[in-house]
Amino acid sequence: MTIEALIIEDDRDLAEAISDFMELDGFEFDFAYNGVAGLNLASENSYSVILLDINMPKMDGLTVCQTLREKGISTPILMLTARDTLDDKVKGFSVGTDDYLVKPFAMEELQVRLQALVRRSLGTVQKLTVGDLCVDLDKHTAVRNNQTVTLPPACWKMLVCLMQHSPNVVSKQELVTSVWGEELPNSDSLKVHLFKLRQAIDKPFETPLIHTIHGVGIALKE
Known part of the structure; x- marks a missing residue:
């Protein structure tokens, strides 16, 4: 089964590396390299999971996440950030993110977290x-x-x-x-x-x- 996912990340090399690593697990990614483009893709398409970097040009990840939740879009979101503080995590969860991963991270950890979010998503949609x-x-x-x-x-x-x-x-x-x-x-x-x-x-x-x-x-x- 193909798992359609969206990655909103301005680091193109990282985005490509994630896509290549997750390909064998059936993930197929769309890419957005700024927050506005990511918001538009997430609003117009149906994804199993979204990877979202907080520090994005044009619109930050927290605003993207909050806007999607306000639109009623419940797609699981894994937020990526270089900032590992309790305050940042609280902000992320308060706007509706489902999980949080601090850069730099091991691809294997990302893999496990993505698979868990997808399982949770498929398990709740009956x-x-x-x-x-x-x-x-x-x-x-x-x-x-x-x-x-x-x-x-x-x-x-x-x-x-x-x-x-x-x-x-x-x-x-x-x-x-x-x-x-x-x-x-x-x-x-x-x-x-x-x-x-x-x-x-x-x-x-x-x-x-x-x-x-x-x-x-x-x-x-x-």
Whole structure:
């Protein structure tokens, strides 16, 4: 599973080093090199976790974090700072950060902290909603416009993958991996199950939610 994450860090070398180290754990990072750009990315996209440096140009990390929380964005935030004082940590936690890591740090410690935040995030999100479609991961149910949608196992996995990444585009290879692992049972399996998913999720309703982005992949969005 790809873990979509955002790093807001003006040290480009450090940002790249973090991305390279976490790649094997399935992390895929977007980058922002100033606070305003980071705030915009975090507001417009859905991430599993955000790494946020306090000392950022244009807008400091504390302000970015506070603004995201005021917008109702609850994505876990790991704050990075060169300052190791109790006052700084209190300020960070008071504006809504979830964890705190002081520079310089070992990549292995960053890895453990990020994995813990992602587990906590995935563990608390039991319902996913896009438009009038609601998926309950705990009850294993999908409901659109108050109507229960019945799906075979492969289509269910595909729907959950698309919902978790919404509104972003999911490549066809990512869909394959989320349902069958690295290899398709046969060359038509993806096409067949996408058709079945569309028949269940979109056909009975006025507005389609599943969109093909030609040459890129599939997106589930309003």
